[in-house]
Amino acid sequence: MGRLILVSNRLPITVTGCGDAIEVVPSSGGLATGLGSVHRCNESLWVGWSGMDAGASTEARRSLQAQLAARRLVEVPLSTDDVSIYYEHIANGVLWPIFHDQLEKLPNVIEGWDTYESVNARYADMIAACARPGDTVWIHDFHLMRVPALLRERVPELRIGFFLHIPFPNPEIFFALPRRQWLVEGMLGADLIGFHTRRYRGHFTAVLRRLFGIEMKDECIAYKGRRVGLGIFPMGVDSASFAQRAADAKVVAETARLKSDRGIRLLVGIDRLDYSKGLPKRLLALERLLTTHPEWLERIRLVQVAVPSREGLAAYKSVRRAVEELVGRINGRFGTHRWTPVRYINRSVNDTILSALYRAADVLLVTPLRDGMNLVAKEFVATRSDDDGVLVLSEFAGAADELTRAVIVNPYDVDGLAESLHRALQMPADERRERMQALRAHVMANDVAKWSDGFLRQLASMPA
Ligand code: ADQ
Numbered sequence: 469m470g471r472l473i474l475v476s477n478r479l480p481i482t483v484t485g486c487g488d489a490i491e492v493v494p495s496s497g498g499l500a501t502g503l504g505s506v507h508r509c510n511e512s513l514w515v516g517w518s519g520m521d522a523g524a525s526t527e528a529r530r531s532l533q534a535q536l537a538a539r540r541l542v543e544v545p546l547s548t549d550d551v552s553i554y555y556e557h558i559a560n561g562v563l564w565p566i567f568h569d570q571l572e573k574l575p576n577v578i579e580g581w582d583t584y585e586s587v588n589a590r591y592a593d594m595i596a597a598c599a600r601p602g603d604t605v606w607i608h609d610f611h612l613m614r615v616p617a618l619l620r621e622r623v624p625e626l627r628i629g630f631f632l633h634i635p636f637p638n639p640e641i642f643f644a645l646p647r648r649q650w651l652v653e654g655m656l657g658a659d660l661i662g663f664h665t666r667r668y669r670g671h672f673t674a675v676l677r678r679l680f681g682i683e684m685k686d687e688c689i690a691y692k693g694r695r696v697g698l699g700i701f702p703m704g705v706d707s708a709s710f711a712q713r714a715a716d717a718k719v720v721a722e723t724a725r726l727k728s729d730r731g732i733r734l735l736v737g738i739d740r741l742d743y744s745k746g747l748p749k750r751l752l753a754l755e756r757l758l759t760t761h762p763e764w765l766e767r768i769r770l771v772q773v774a775v776p777s778r779e780g781l782a783a784y785k786s787v788r789r790a791v792e793e794l795v796g797r798i799n800g801r802f803g804t805h806r807w808t809p810v811r812y813i814n815r816s817v818n819d820t821i822l823s824a825l826y827r828a829a830d831v832l833l834v835t836p837l838r839d840g841m842n843l844v845a846k847e848f849v850a851t852r853s854d855d856d857g858v859l860v861l862s863e864f865a866g867a868a869d870e871l872t873r874a875v876i877v878n879p880y881d882v883d884g885l886a887e888s889l890h891r892a893l894q895m896p897a898d899e900r901r902e903r904m905q906a907l908r909a910h911v912m913a914n915d916v917a918k919w920s921d922g923f924l925r926q927l928a929s930m931p932a
Contacts, residue, residue: 523548544590703841835877
């Protein structure tokens with residue numbers, strides 16, 4: 469049996485300190501946490517960038533290498549220029565908005581594809597240097613779309629899988645992308661390409677038809693004398709550990725503290741501060757709710773946790789400004805000496821607080837304008853072993869295809885969203901329980917281990 473080599477833009481760690489006093493600590497977040505269990509169980513190698521500048525001192529680099537090796541992590545060093553062009557400008561500044569249908573967020577000047585290619589080639593070089601015959605390589609996400617083809621050129625017989633964590637857009641939008649064919653050719657170096665939903669795969673096959681006249685048959689296409697599988701693998705979360713964490717004494721105490729304001733119903737939002745997550749529209753819906761249903765004044769509170777993200781990009785500065793203005797406006801307009809409608813937390817929260825917020829929420833709001841999957845929705849459901857709490861979920865999150873017993877909303881329809889909040893807040897206990905039980909049955913049975921096993925099993929079954 470060969471080994472598994474995981475590949476992602478970032479390794480699942482954060483480097484702190486400097487010189488030989490540097491320390492490597494695990495990072496959290498969807499991909500790091502989700503693949504973390506795959507990495508632990510499979511004795512795999514994990515290739516990616518450490519987050520450390522390539523110009524760091526020799527002692528710092530030596531210390532880093534030793535700590536990475538102990539965790540079976542392999543670093544692809546990136547310079548400050550690489551990071552600013554490949555990661556910030558192309559991946560986050562160009563690919564992210566197009567894949568989330570936000571053409572107006574594109575910069576006027578798009579350049580740097582050569583750096584995207586050369587960084588992807590360095591990942592391919594590093595994987596080729598680590599791989600032994602019989603190994604399986606699993607590459608993740610939009611930062612590394614050229615790696616499958618570049619790796620195939622270097623080691624033609626390797627078994628290569630690629631998973632796209634974000635949506636694949638409608639062809640009409642995808643075709644706005646300069647270098648679109650070259651990116652698709654990059655992905656087609658894989659033996660198996662995975663998507664979260666049938667719709668994203670449908671968009672991808674429509675693009676293949678238009679670019680190459682290829683049709684999918686039995687979930688496969690024939691391309692350059694090879695077969696490439698196109699599969700649907702909705703990612704799950706580590707459901708058992710979220711369920712277990714809810715019983716932790718610290719979580720129980722924190723949950724009680726959050727619920728101590730008797731008579732106040734809690735709405736909760738947990739997001740990266742990203743324009744795709746729909747925060748301004750969510751706040752507008754809350755404002756609308758307090759206007760059209762004044763009976764909720766002094767009886768509800770939104771706790772919105774928004775982790776700062778990609779702050780160097782103008783579009784992110786502008787969504788942050790918009791959110792802060794709206795929070796200020798709503799609190800100023802409706803707040804009283806004893807009540808503040810929105811509590812806004814502009815940083816990451818630790819695992820205990822996260823679980824307590826999920827557990828204390830009367831209503832969890834997941835209202836992205838577009839989201840590949842959205843793991844927050846599934847983490848919430850996994851945490852609610854009390855079978856209570858209402859999930860309000862955007863129809864434009866991949867998770868909506870599975871979590872059909874949530875209150876499904878169109879986040880562009882602010883009035884409709886306000887009415888759905890009203891309905892969620894009023895939902896009788898029986899209906900809440902029936903819906904949450906159905907959601908939990910799905911989330912507990914379809915966890916992250918099932919996702920990775922399903923992908924890897926199908927990859928293993930592809931003809932070599
Ligand atoms: P993200 O866009 O990062 O992921 P998501 O799936 O919601 O979105 O995962 C976010 C993770 O970060 C969750 O595990 C959540 O608990 C954590 N998190 C978010 N806000 C936090 C906060 N304020 N404090 C602490 N933790 C926080 C991308 C795609 C998604 C896709 C995932 C996985 O955009 O659509 O679901 O990859 O494929």
